[in-house]
Every structure is written in C-alpha cells, then in structure tokens.
Amino acid sequence: MSSSKSSKIFFYILILTLVFSGLSFYTNYAVASNPKTIYVELSQFKYNPGRIIVNKGDTVILELRSTDVTHGFYIDGYNINVEAPPGEVVTIRITADMVGKFKIRCSVTCGPLHPFMVGDFLVEENNVNTPFIVSIGLILLFGIITLIKVMGGVEI
Amino acid sequence: MDREELILTVSVILVLILIPTAAIYIKYNGKTLPIGPWKEKQEGTVIVYAWTQEDGGWMPNEIIVKKGETVTFVIRSMDMAHGLIIPELNVDSGVVKPGSEKSIQVTFEKPGIYVFYCSVYCSPLHYKMTGKIIVVEG
Amino acid sequence: MKNLNRWVKSLILHNEYIDILRVKWVKRVVIHRAFQWAVIVPNLFVFWFLITAGFVGSPVGNMNISITFVWMLWWFALIAILVPFLARGWCTICPLPIFGEWLQRKSMIKKTNYQKPLGLNLNWPGRFRNIWLQNIGFLSLASFSVLLVSRPIVTSLVLGGLFIISTVLMLFYSKRAFCRYVCPVGGFIGLFSMFSSIELRVKDRQLCKKHITKECIRGSDISYGCPWFEYPGNMDRNAYCGLCFECVKACPFDNIRLNARGFGRDLLVSKGKGLDEAWKVFIMLSLAGVYVAVMQGPWGWLRDWANVFYSPPYGFALTGLNNYIFYLAIVWGLSLAIVPALFYVTAAISKYFSESKHSVKDIFTGFSYELVPLALMAWIAFSIPIIQVNWSYILNTISDPFGWGWNLLGTKNISWNPIFPGLIPYEQLIILLIGLYYSIKTGYKLAAQYFDRNVVLRGFLPQLVFIVIASSTFAWLFLG
Structure with missing residues (x-):
C-alpha cells in the first residue's frame, strides 16, 4: 500500500511539473546569456517581454522604450528605478547578483491600471529557479510534518 | 419620533448632503477657495494645469494675452506626464513629469489665435488635449 | 494585557475559550443601544466621502482617495485583519444597510415597536435562502474587478448601487435579508469568518431550550430580534452571525458569550454545510x-x-x-x-x-x-x-x-x-x-x-x- 501511495504522489508531482512547464511557455520571455542586450517595450500596463529571465552573475543591458506614455521601471530589491519617457531609449545595466523572482513595477503614474503594471525579473541559478524549487520542497515537507503531527492526535 | 432621534436624523442627513455639495462646489469654484484645485495665480504668470483629456485637459484652455506682452507659462502636470507646444511659434516646454512644473516664456508679437497642444501621449484622447491663446491688440 | 496574552496562547494552542464579554467595559459598550449607530455613522460618512470622491475626483486610480482607501486600505484591513481575527466584525460597522435598517426601525438608536416596521416586511423567498445569489454577485463583481479597482467612477457606481439595492430590498423584505442572502461581500466574509478566532455563542444551551419567550429572536423592550435570522441557542458557526450584539442586549439570563478561540473551529461543524x-x-x-x-x-x-x-x-x-x-x-x-x-x-x-x-x-x-x-x-x-x-x-x-x-x-x-x-x-x-x-x-x-x-x-x-x-x-x- 505504502509504495502505491508514494508512487501516486510522485505521479501527481510529475503532472504538476508538466503543467507548470507547459504554462510557462505561454509567456513570451527573454533569456539572457552573458552579456546581452534585451529590448523591453513599455506600453500601458504591460512590459514586453513580461518575464526577463537571467542567470545569477549575468550582466544584462536593458533598452527600455515606451510606446505611449511615460512609464517607470523599478525592480524590487534591486534598487533600480528609472523613468522611460516616450520617444527616448533608456539603457540600464544590471548585474544579477540576487537569486529569485523580483517584480518589475511601474513607478510613474501611467493611467488607471498603473498599480498593476508589473513584470517579472527572474534570476535563476544555472537555469534553475532555486527559491521556487525550495518552496515546493518546503510545502511537501511542511505538509508531511503537519500530517504526522495531526495524526499524532493533537486534539480532535 | 422623539426629539433626540429627530436631531440625530437631521444632523446625519445634513452631513450626507454637505459632503457631495461641498466637493462639487470646490470642484467648480475652486478659485475662490483657499484650497481649490486651481488656486494660485501670481502676477505676470499664467499657471496652466495639465490633466488627461478625460479629466478636463488643459485648465485653462483659453488664455487671453495682449499683443507684445511676454507671458510666463507655468505648466503643471497633475496626473501623468504632459508637455505644452505651440507649433506656430515653435514653442516647446519639453516633457513635464507628473507632479512637477516647468516654466516657459513666450512673447506674442502678432495678434491672432494660437492653438497649443500636449506634446506627450498621455491617454487615448491625447490628440484632443488642446487649448487656445487669443492675442488681442493692446 | 494578561487577557491578551491568554488569547494569543489560545490562538496557537487551541486549548481554551475566553469570554471577552466578561471584560466589563466591552460588555457595557456593546449592550449600549447607541453602540452600533456610533460605529456605523462615522463609517457611513467616510464611505459617503469616498463615493463622492469617485464621482468628482481624478479618474486616475491611485490619485483618487476612493480607490486608495477602498481597494488598498479597506481591502487589506478586511481580508488580513478583520475577517481572520474578528469574524463578521466588518458587518458590525458596515454602512450599507444603515438606510434600510433606519427606515425599517423608524429610528436609529431607540428601540421602536418592531411589529409595525416601515416597508412590506416580507419573508425572504425560500428558494433563495442560501448564498447562491452572493456567489453570483461576487463573481459578477469579480468579472470587472480590474475596472472596479482602477476606475474611481466604477467603484463609486458599485458602492452607490449597493447602497440603493440594500435600501430597496430592506423596504421589501424583513430585517437584514440583504446582508445575509444578497450582499456580494457578505458571502465570503461569512465563509472565512468560520476560520476566525472569535465566536458568539450561548453559555448554556439547556437554558435556551427551556426559555419560552426567546427575546433573542422576538426582540424585547430594549432590543430587536436577531436581524440575521439566527437563533443563538443553536448557533454552531460564525457564518451568518453579523455580530450586531442585539442578542446580548436581549438575553435576560446573560447567557451570551463572545469567545476568543483557536482558528478554524467552525469548519469542522457538519450542521449547515x-x-x-x-x-x-x-x-x-x-x-x-x-x-x-x-x-x-x-x-x-x-x-x-x-x-x-x-x-x-x-x-x-x-x-x-x-x-x-x-x-x-x-x-x-x-x-x-x-x-x-x-x-x-x-x-x-x-x-x-x-x-x-x-x-x-x-x-x-x-x-x-x-x-x-x-x-x-x-x-x-x-x-x-x-x-x-x-x-x-x-x-x-x-x-x-x-x-x-x-x-x-x-x-x-x-x-x-x-x-x-x-x-x-x-x-x-x-x-x-x-x-x-x-x-x-x-x-x-x-x-x-x-x-x-x-x-x-x-x-x-x-x-x-x-x-x-x-x-x-x-x-x-x-x-x-
């Protein structure tokens, strides 16, 4: 019984991974190798590409072009905040030294949906998003510990 | 209904009427109130507030000046980035970032009507964001 | 301070129920007839102001107080503080039903003769005595939530609309039928408040069973019968208790307690699912x-x-x-x-x-x-x-x-x-x-x-x- 249980869990996790990787194809994203320029188009309430994926240690050059109003380009945790007025090309250089997913946010009021104008700046380690993998591991571990604790009959 | 209830009812209703009335009054008569949206006016300058067209566009959108006069326009972007251009006179304020202001000096030598536009795409109705300067004989 | 300490412990250990109403000033506050009025009216003024701002103010969301207060401040306070810790505490201070309740009762504070309320006082139709209307209402609002949380005018129209709907429904149907069966916000507050760390229950159920006059349902000289159509005597879940404290005022035996407790207890109750x-x-x-x-x-x-x-x-x-x-x-x-x-x-x-x-x-x-x-x-x-x-x-x-x-x-x-x-x-x-x-x-x-x-x-x-x-x-x- 226990082997079929664990194989079932394994099966579900496999499906889960497949679904995730399938979904990630639906975002147009740019992957940077060293050193590379990424062209980012800013327009009302979106960044294109919406996900910028780099590896830890990469230095990337981002060329920001706004196609309508003045937008901002702020990256959580990276202390980057520039404005991109329309008709100008703003170039920034980033050395990706922190791993994880950092939201790109618009820092200049650009219209009604301004607070929702976000993108992803994903810094991976050797093409692996370590914090996400760790978080899935944590969820499994934490789930099992909780189950064992509850099965121990804390109180029912 | 006894007296206390009546007083409470009336006072609550009064506040409920007062809130929107005051807001609408300030919106349309702001100049006469100390905290109105379009308050300060210094001598020799014209403050032009820039809002997206959906929220009113240029305020004011009609400015009367005398021939030969040099006017300082202070352009304040109230919501998003805007810019003021008068194509006929080759006047351009450049981009005025949201929440900031820029001044330009313009001398009007010929009488007539000059149309000014917003130079920065600010909303889908951006192209409608215009105003006019009427230059009259001194 | 000692009580707070005990509460935090009970939250984590799930080992006890602490009756908050035993704190004298809390009880004195909630049984005062002016209590609910005193918390709702300031809130009403705030929301009235927010609706006004949505109509006359800037159309840019983050520059208008209606958006920042409703969809940043209020939303965060509701979902992260009020609901998990205070159950339907929001419903205690919610201004939406105030006009309807005011008209029904023909007074704000004083207890009036509830036998002759203003309005038709109809019973809520049986087939809608569930939260499906709330489910549909919430999904409908969610369908244009991006507009709702970014356009001040849409927020104002929805809030204004809810004021109108609540008032009209309360003129047709008795008590707070709007809150319990229609309000799109009320649905999820009720669901999540079953997880909440507070509950209103009776101390002794046998006493309630033997008690014939049941002022908590019918009302008394100093209180209205439960506006949420609940009977405290058999209440096991927070889902539909609006925490209006009318039953605390009503109970002649002082048999109501407001418990601080561990999270998630009502989710195990099978009755009412x-x-x-x-x-x-x-x-x-x-x-x-x-x-x-x-x-x-x-x-x-x-x-x-x-x-x-x-x-x-x-x-x-x-x-x-x-x-x-x-x-x-x-x-x-x-x-x-x-x-x-x-x-x-x-x-x-x-x-x-x-x-x-x-x-x-x-x-x-x-x-x-x-x-x-x-x-x-x-x-x-x-x-x-x-x-x-x-x-x-x-x-x-x-x-x-x-x-x-x-x-x-x-x-x-x-x-x-x-x-x-x-x-x-x-x-x-x-x-x-x-x-x-x-x-x-x-x-x-x-x-x-x-x-x-x-x-x-x-x-x-x-x-x-x-x-x-x-x-x-x-x-x-x-x-x-």
Whole structure:
C-alpha cells in the first residue's frame, strides 16, 4: 500500500511539473546569456517581454522604450528605478547578483491600471529557479510534518 | 419620533448632503477657495494645469494675452506626464513629469489665435488635449 | 494585557475559550443601544466621502482617495485583519444597510415597536435562502474587478448601487435579508469568518431550550430580534452571525458569550454545510489565483483581456470584447466548473480509498471546507503587496483626496517607495504555509469524522494531494 501511495504522489508531482512547464511557455520571455542586450517595450500596463529571465552573475543591458506614455521601471530589491519617457531609449545595466523572482513595477503614474503594471525579473541559478524549487520542497515537507503531527492526535 | 432621534436624523442627513455639495462646489469654484484645485495665480504668470483629456485637459484652455506682452507659462502636470507646444511659434516646454512644473516664456508679437497642444501621449484622447491663446491688440 | 496574552496562547494552542464579554467595559459598550449607530455613522460618512470622491475626483486610480482607501486600505484591513481575527466584525460597522435598517426601525438608536416596521416586511423567498445569489454577485463583481479597482467612477457606481439595492430590498423584505442572502461581500466574509478566532455563542444551551419567550429572536423592550435570522441557542458557526450584539442586549439570563478561540473551529461543524458554501470556497480559491495572475502577474495580455473598457477608457466603448469574453470564461469556468470538477474527482478517489458509506457528494461538500484556510491565506498573500508596495498612494491621497493638487497634511509628495519589496515572495510563501497547515489539520479531522478509524489516512490522502497541488500552484504564482 505504502509504495502505491508514494508512487501516486510522485505521479501527481510529475503532472504538476508538466503543467507548470507547459504554462510557462505561454509567456513570451527573454533569456539572457552573458552579456546581452534585451529590448523591453513599455506600453500601458504591460512590459514586453513580461518575464526577463537571467542567470545569477549575468550582466544584462536593458533598452527600455515606451510606446505611449511615460512609464517607470523599478525592480524590487534591486534598487533600480528609472523613468522611460516616450520617444527616448533608456539603457540600464544590471548585474544579477540576487537569486529569485523580483517584480518589475511601474513607478510613474501611467493611467488607471498603473498599480498593476508589473513584470517579472527572474534570476535563476544555472537555469534553475532555486527559491521556487525550495518552496515546493518546503510545502511537501511542511505538509508531511503537519500530517504526522495531526495524526499524532493533537486534539480532535 | 422623539426629539433626540429627530436631531440625530437631521444632523446625519445634513452631513450626507454637505459632503457631495461641498466637493462639487470646490470642484467648480475652486478659485475662490483657499484650497481649490486651481488656486494660485501670481502676477505676470499664467499657471496652466495639465490633466488627461478625460479629466478636463488643459485648465485653462483659453488664455487671453495682449499683443507684445511676454507671458510666463507655468505648466503643471497633475496626473501623468504632459508637455505644452505651440507649433506656430515653435514653442516647446519639453516633457513635464507628473507632479512637477516647468516654466516657459513666450512673447506674442502678432495678434491672432494660437492653438497649443500636449506634446506627450498621455491617454487615448491625447490628440484632443488642446487649448487656445487669443492675442488681442493692446 | 494578561487577557491578551491568554488569547494569543489560545490562538496557537487551541486549548481554551475566553469570554471577552466578561471584560466589563466591552460588555457595557456593546449592550449600549447607541453602540452600533456610533460605529456605523462615522463609517457611513467616510464611505459617503469616498463615493463622492469617485464621482468628482481624478479618474486616475491611485490619485483618487476612493480607490486608495477602498481597494488598498479597506481591502487589506478586511481580508488580513478583520475577517481572520474578528469574524463578521466588518458587518458590525458596515454602512450599507444603515438606510434600510433606519427606515425599517423608524429610528436609529431607540428601540421602536418592531411589529409595525416601515416597508412590506416580507419573508425572504425560500428558494433563495442560501448564498447562491452572493456567489453570483461576487463573481459578477469579480468579472470587472480590474475596472472596479482602477476606475474611481466604477467603484463609486458599485458602492452607490449597493447602497440603493440594500435600501430597496430592506423596504421589501424583513430585517437584514440583504446582508445575509444578497450582499456580494457578505458571502465570503461569512465563509472565512468560520476560520476566525472569535465566536458568539450561548453559555448554556439547556437554558435556551427551556426559555419560552426567546427575546433573542422576538426582540424585547430594549432590543430587536436577531436581524440575521439566527437563533443563538443553536448557533454552531460564525457564518451568518453579523455580530450586531442585539442578542446580548436581549438575553435576560446573560447567557451570551463572545469567545476568543483557536482558528478554524467552525469548519469542522457538519450542521449547515451545503453546496452553496462549497462553491463559495471554490470561487474564492480560484479567484485568488486569477487575481494574482491578472493584477500581479507578468502577463500583460491577460490584463488587456480583463481591462475591457480600455480604449478610450472612460467612454465605455467596448473594445476587445472578444478577449473579454475569453477572460469571463476563464473566471467563471475555473471557479464554477474546473476547480469543483477537480475536487469532485478528489472526493471520488477519497471515497474509493476509504470505502466510505458517504456519497461522493457528501464527501465533496464536507471536505470543501478544508480549503477555506488555504483560500483565505492565498487572499492575504495576494493583499500583502498592495500595502507594502503602494502605501505611499494612501498617504498621498489623504492630503489630496480628489487628485486636485492639494496638500492638506503635507503628505502629498511622499514618493512611491515600496518597503522591502524583495521579501514579498517569501512573506507570501510563509502565509501560504500557514494556510497549508490549517487546511491539512482541518482536512484530517474531517476525514476522522467521515471515515472509519482504520482508513482515515487512506481516505485523506487524495485530499492532501489536492491541498498540496493548490498550495504549489500559488507558490508558483508567487515565486515561479
């Protein structure tokens, strides 16, 4: 019984991974190798590409072009905040030294949906998003510990 | 209904009427109130507030000046980035970032009507964001 | 201070109930006839001001106090503080039903003769005595939530509309039928308040049974009968207790207590469970995911789909209608069909594994409540960045509520400056883990109720997999 249980869990996790990787194809994203320029188009309430994926240690050059109003380009945790007025090309250089997913946010009021104008700046380690993998591991571990604790009959 | 209830009812209703009335009054008569949206006016300058067209566009959108006069326009972007251009006179304020202001000096030598536009795409109705300067004989 | 300490302990250890009404001043406050009026009216003025601001102020969301106060401050306070800690505490101070209740009672504070209320005082129709209307109402609001939370005028129209609907319905139907059966916000507050750490119950049920006059239902000289159609004497769940404290005023035996308790207890109560509430769980769980993807995700095209009135934004010209229909299909399909279907399969596997006598439908309904903590925590995780990133907009609009360039308190020019934004995904993960913990705990205890002693774990395993997959999906949205 226990082997079929664990194989079932394994099966579900496999499906889960497949679904995730399938979904990630639906975002147009740019992957940077060293050193590379990424062209980012800013327009009302979106960044294109919406996900910028780099590896830890990469230095990337981002060329920001706004196609309508003045937008901002702020990256959580990276202390980057520039404005991109329309008709100008703003170039920034980033050395990706922190791993994880950092939201790109618009820092200049650009219209009604301004607070929702976000993108992803994903810094991976050797093409692996370590914090996400760790978080899935944590969820499994934490789930099992909780189950064992509850099965121990804390109180029912 | 006894007296206390009546007083409470009336006072609550009064506040409920007062809130929107005051807001609408300030919106349309702001100049006469100390905290109105379009308050300060210094001598020799014209403050032009820039809002997206959906929220009113240029305020004011009609400015009367005398021939030969040099006017300082202070352009304040109230919501998003805007810019003021008068194509006929080759006047351009450049981009005025949201929440900031820029001044330009313009001398009007010929009488007539000059149309000014917003130079920065600010909303889908951006192209409608215009105003006019009427230059009259001194 | 000692009491607070005990409460915190009881939250974590789930080992005791502390009667808050034994604190004398709390009791004195809530049994005062002016209590509810005194908290609702200031709140009414605030919301009245916010509605006004939405109509006359700037159309840019983060420059108008109606958006920053309602969808940043109020929303965060509601989902992260009021609901988890104070159950339907919001319903105590909610201004929406004040006009209706005022007209029904023909007074604000004083107890009047409730036998002759103003209005028709009809009974709420039996077929709508469930929360399906609230489910549909909430989904309808969610369908244009991107407009709602970004366009001040839409927020004002919806809030104004809710004031009108509540008042009209309360003139037709008795008491707070609007709050209990119609209010789109009330539905999820009720669901999540079952997880909450506070409850209003009676001390001694036998006393209630023997008590013939039952002032808590019928009202007395100093109190109205329960406006929420509840009978405190058999109340086991927070779901439909509006915490108006009329029963505390009414009870001649002082038999009502307001307990501080551990989280999630009502989720184990089998009485009162129904498909309407089960679907509410799926709606809340699915919408948390949809909202994170649309409002905080990198998918600009999804935002465009949801933002149907985009061009021109204020002319209500329907552009992109085709894509918007796709978006509607995602929102409604996911929350009404796909997620429930997946959970139904899970329930079926649970039945197969446990060889339970319960029908799949029973297992489906019963176990859906295990997802309440996870859904609530997903919503809290979604709401955290709203404050952490955009707090400056709230302060800006306090000084310049209409976006007219004022600077009343000198906070207009505080610049946009998120607080430790790099930590947000990890905070979200921790909150998610808390949800996971309570979901597993609730789920396992439910399994112990439903299945035979020796197959509890086997029956629960499919549920565990569902909970873990749901948590992992959120983890992917936050960190992936």
